[in-house]
Amino acid sequence: MAKFNGFMGGGNNNMQALMRQAQRMQEEAMRAQEEIDEAEVTGQASGGLVKVTLKGNKNPVSVSIDPSVVDPEDVEMLEDLVVAALSDASDKADKLRADKMGRFGGLM
Numbered sequence: 001m002a003k004f005n006g007f008m009g010g011g012n013n014n015m016q017a018l019m020r021q022a023q024r025m026q027e028e029a030m031r032a033q034e035e036i037d038e039a040e041v042t043g044q045a046s047g048g049l050v051k052v053t054l055k056g057n058k059n060p061v062s063v064s065i066d067p068s069v070v071d072p073e074d075v076e077m078l079e080d081l082v083v084a085a086l087s088d089a090s091d092k093a094d095k096l097r098a099d100k101m102g103r104f105g106g107l108m
Contacts, residue, residue, distance in 0.1 A: 029104040036100050043089025050081040054089045056096050 036056035044051045049066040063085075069078055 025104065029101065032100045032104070036097055039096055041089050041092035041096060043085045043087065043092055045081040045084035045088065050078075050085045052082065052085040052089045054086075054093055056093050056100075058090060058093050 039056040040053055040061055041056065042051050042053045046069060049069045051062075051064040053061040053063075055061060063082065065078070065082070069081060071077065
């Protein structure tokens with residue numbers, strides 16, 4: 001009898017079961033992706049004086065800057081804080097994605 005991917009010939013039921021399982025996993029992965037897209041993560045710098053909020057898909061939501069860090073004489077420092085908060089939020093979005101999607105491997 002011929003073998004196909006480890007199944008003996010005539011294993012149509014096994015193939016259908018695998019297809020159903022793959023479809024369920026794909027649906028679960030799509031739901032997880034939707035959760036990620038809607039979730040929000042906030043990165044911060046300088047003890048929370050600068051905050052950046054992103055969706056889990058890294059689309060920006062908001063930036064919050066405490067007035068105490070706004071110094072017209074040192075705009076570069078404020079720019080650095082915004083970049084640091086953005087980087088922190090991006091790292092959190094990456095972790096969220098890894099936590100939610102890790103079990104699906106490269107499915108999505």
